[in-house]
Amino acid sequence: MFKNKIATKLITAFAGFVILCVLFLGVLFINIFASNHIRYRTESLMKAAKQISVMNEVTNNDSKKLLSENRLIEFLDYSADARIWIVDRNMDITVRSSGDLYDHAQMGNCLLPQNDIEFMQGVLSGNDMVSYANTAFYDLPMLSVGVPVYSNGEIIGAVLLHTSIKSLREPIRQTTLYLIMAILFSTVVIIIMGSFFAISFTRPLKIMKEVAGKMTGGDYSVKTNITKNDEIGDLANSMDVLAKRLAEAKSETERLEQLRQDFVANVSHEFRTPLTVIKGNIETLADTEIDDKQAFYSNIQKEVNALEKLVSDLLDLSRIESGRLELNIEKVDVKSVISDVVRSISPLAMQKNITIDTTGITQAIPPIYSDYYRLRQVLIIFLSNSIKYSDSNKKISIKADVTDFLTIRIKDNGFGISKEDLPYVWDRFFKSDKMRADSDSTGLGLAIAKNIVNLLGGEVTIQSELNVGSEIQITLPLGGIKMTSA
């Protein structure tokens, strides 16, 4: 527990504070109690002394009452716990209560407090006197009160009451004892309670410290599991959220790093193939006497074209992904884009005797706000795929529907894509049908097309079945990019 510094500090401070408070209040209480107790005793003795003095005055005038007076003095001695002396002007005792420890005979008539002469003189000159000093007779600190006794207006003696100060202090001593016991008891209780409180208060802090330590070491799978409805609970919850966010950020960083590495590997690979072919052809041309150099030059040209396409695809992709691709938004007549694309791609289709059927576009298509060049690029990517991945003599159909959206469908009866590969066709450099992919296939076409359609505010999906064919569906908002970006 002593290792738990906050807990130790809390207990020490808490216990120290409470003990100091109890001590302060205790001392204050004892002082007030002691002074009040002594004052009260003095007053009551003084009162009793005065009563006796009055009684004595009466007695002097009426000797029949002496007996009852003596009894009363005994009673007062007993009830007030004070020794009562009645002395004459010569300071000789005339009456004395029997509560004294000392023998009456032993005392004689001359044992008045000689060293209290001032006290006695004060009383015999008519003053009510109080003394807390030792008396010569008892030789103990005594509370003594004295009042004069009058007879016909003259002082004939005095009533003296003595009580032991020690007996007065007894209740004070006992109260002090109880107070010390209370302080000790409360100290023990405070230490036990304080320990529980401090440990339960610092336990979550300890857990959080451990969790933070693990997080510093890079382990973000940690959780505090603290459910408290206070500031510590909030802090623990924030730490859990922080750990979760850091874990997400870490896995995102790892994912991006993996993507970067894959990208570099793919790009290098895509560059290496055409470069190797070009290098081979140039070496042959340089080293050997060849009559028909045309075939070599055309090989080189083909690979250079492939490299050019790769570079331009990579540039497109990089511009799209970094948000630097600028769109030229204008009113676009979709039907004329489709005709333009079909016209451009026809020579390629004709090489495989593939027909492109646009008769399905019967409906009038309202113009949309879009980028003519980019929409054309997207349709060329999809159509060139359909041609590339279809056997000769097949048919490709293009349809367009207008509902709440503009939907363009491109359907072929080509080789199709296997179920396993279908989810990955939109990934960069993914080539499902490597055998049939030609030399300038980079696997970037669909990735670029999907990004552009999204930039134009639309969606694209693909359905495909192996050896049956594929269908691309492009959905664009009728209001065009203006509407979606608004």
Ligand SMILES: Nc1ncnc2c1ncn2[C@@H]1O[C@H](COP(=O)(O)OP(=O)(O)OP(=O)(O)O)[C@@H](O)[C@H]1O
């Ligand atoms: N209509 C289709 N029919 C069958 N397979 C297709 C079709 N369209 C795409 N694919 C498959 O998806 C893969 C990815 O297509 P994508 O257009 O991205 O790359 P690519 O055609 O190989 O190269 P390029 O970047 O030159 O277009 C292709 O390699 C092909 O296997």
Ligand SMILES: [Mg+2]
């Ligand atoms: Mg392609």
